[in-house]
Amino acid sequence: MNLTTLNAISPIDGRYRNKIDELGAYFSEEALIKYRVKIEIEYFIALCQIPLPQLEDFDSKVFKDLRKIYQDFRTEDAIRIKDIESVTNHDVKAVEYFIKEKFDLLKLESYKEFIHFGLTSQDINNTAVPLSLKDAYENIYMPEILRLIEKLSSLSREWSSVSMLAKTHGQPASPTRLGKEVQVFVERIKQQLKLLNEVPFAAKFGGATGNFNAHKVAYPSNDWKAFGTHFVQNVLGLSHSFPTTQIEHYDHLAAFFDGLKRINTIIIDLDRDVWQYISMNYFKQKIKKGEVGSSAMPHKVNPIDFENSEGNLGLANALFEHLSAKLPISRLQRDLTDSTVLRNIGVPLGHTIISIKSTMKGLGKLLLNQEAFDKDLEDNWAVAAEAIQTILRREAYPDPYEALKGLTRTNSKIDQKSIAEFIDTLDVEEHIKEELKAITPHNYTGI
Template sequence: MSSSALTALSPLDGRYAATLAALRPLLSEFGLIHRRVQVEIEWFIALSDLGLPEFAALPAPERARLREIVAAFTEADAQAIKDIEKTTNHDVKAVEYWIKQRLAGEPALAQAARHGEFVHFACTSEDINNTSHGLMLKAARDTVLLPALDGVIATLAGMARSLAAVPMLSRTHGQTASPTTVGKEIANVVARLQAARERIAAVKLLGKMNGAVGNYNAHLAAYPEIDWEAFSRGVVEQQLGLSFNAYTIQIEPHDYMAELFDAVTRSNTILIDFARDVWGYVSLGYFKQRLKAGEIGSSTMPHKVNPIDFENAEGNLGLANALLAHLSQKLPISRWQRDLTDSTVLRNMGVALGYALLAWSSLAKGLAKLEINEAALAADLDAAWEVLAEPIQTVMRRHGLPNPYERLKELTRGKAITRESIQAFIQTLELPEAEKQRLLAMTPANYIGKASELASKLGAAQ
């Protein structure tokens, strides 16, 4: 069988390929090879600035050309490296050989070519890999994942404010409860997501370039007079834009990856909670869904308009979290100074984050279809006069009336309550007239506390 969207094992590269197009060049094998080339070249350029007698500083045109190779890196270049790997059976060594070939093949890189043995100088493969993974995650997080999550948050924040005053019956334990507003319930989700989003953004992405077991052994064997730790820190932080980890085994221990993946998982868990709630609200009729011409909800029931975007989101959020949880639990564990179990697992970063991005896209699509159904919300509230037992017994407590909770429990628990029955009870109470009139004016729809205010000021300084 040929390789195509129809024969792809993963739906991320099949059915959903278009949705994940922005992530593919960053977290695919192409993305890994591309970043390896970048790291090798930046290390090579930095070595030329050390003042080594054997490796003079590269002239500006050659530096620019080397970085142009990185900027213009193509799939054909990645394939050429893969072809070398068929012989070396070592992916990082294949990158080193490809760069040396490029140096030797370009007259404009004559000085660099004379010093080709400084490509990958004193490096272990993991010096290249760990920094490449850091660069991959940085690009994916900053240019794709956070913007996508920000889009969901912005949509929800807009809904929270626009629906701030639309009353809605709460359902604690699935039962009628004190009313809220649609906007306030969405604002609750926004506040949680904003905090989770900041945790994702705050994770420091680490890198190390300290040799085979983290001690600069080979570096010092060649040049014992150089402060290799300071040099490596400069490459990692200044040239690659990562945070330096000074204490490692052969691999960077991946604790920051676990922190990042756990932070994404937390966001996903919040969104699973939200997707399930919206599914329920659609079922109750609180939301309608805009129709799309030609779309079919059921192969046998023509009337159906299913909340499929929220169902797809929930399913893919679960897949993402399962994979992210394994990554965060496995990656920080390595036998002695290094085993290879992290290598194959790391190749699934794009899969795990891809399912998250796919889910966020489904949520955004679903949210764009929602229309509030105020008539259904109002009808639900008008059928739940029993929720006013709470404010009535609380006012009774204030004014010292006997057994307020017990009297309201006797009146309402398990019984059908109407406006007439609840107001008749209020009329019997020995309360100040102003208090009695305030309770008589109360309805399930206007008993919403500060819900509207809280939703309206979402994002304002607290």
């Protein structure tokens, strides 16, 4: 069976592939292999630049040809590496042998043993994975989340003067403004994004158990810790974790996944609120010609984009939760469980990107139903009671809360007329009564 979007097991590689196809350049098997090749090549170049005695005569003009090995990396190259792996049964060793083949073609046979010199496979994996994640975060995730922030900010400005009845505990509460309620989500996402951007993309680089044992025994006078830090931070643009065991301890990676999870949770909150507003008829949705809302009920236009987003975010968060809980734990100096789960980090990122795009699509369909906002406010004049009793407190009126409670907790309808009649019974000066009568559910919206 040839793999297609119709027979893929995972929906992110099937139904939703067109929404996250660009993630394949960072999290596919081919992408991981390419990043490994890049690390190996850049490491060899860094050794030449120390330089080690045996590499002092290496022509730096050849660096360009070496970098082309990963810059011009093709699917055929990945297939060749997988063929080698079928013999070695070791994925990183297969990369080393592949690069050695390339060295033969470049007439660099005498330098081949400095490929992967002194390293363990985790020096390659624990730099390749965070580098691919960093690139995907900067090139794919950040543009998407910033587009969502800008869309919400635009709606917040557009709806800044739209008064609406707030609902606390699902019941009518002091009025607010729709634009302000949207801005709450903008600020929440921005604050968490700020925290997320402070988490470094950390990488381990130090040999079999993190101590540069092999490097030290071969070249005892070199400062290998300084070399490792320079390579990871200045060449690769990551943060060097030291000391470590054979693997990166993943504490920063766990924090990163927790940060993404918190942002996802905020978007779930947004999705559910907008879904509720649609059910309250505060919003109608743009109708696309030919689109079916329900297979049985022709009148329906379902809020499917927000539901799709919520479902995908739930899947993403479940995986982020496992990743952040599992990765920092390794038996003694290492076990292979981290290698297994790290191959899946693109999955929650995929579900997250799908969700953000779905939320964006849903927001783009919203049509403000001003009549519903106005009716809800008119039907709930009782919310003006808080304002009235607060002004009466200011004026030292006796027991204002109790007086308003008696008015607003009756079963009779509270409207503008009954509020005005109540105000007329108060023993306060006329200008205070006028001040109280000027309060409406539409204008009692705070700052």
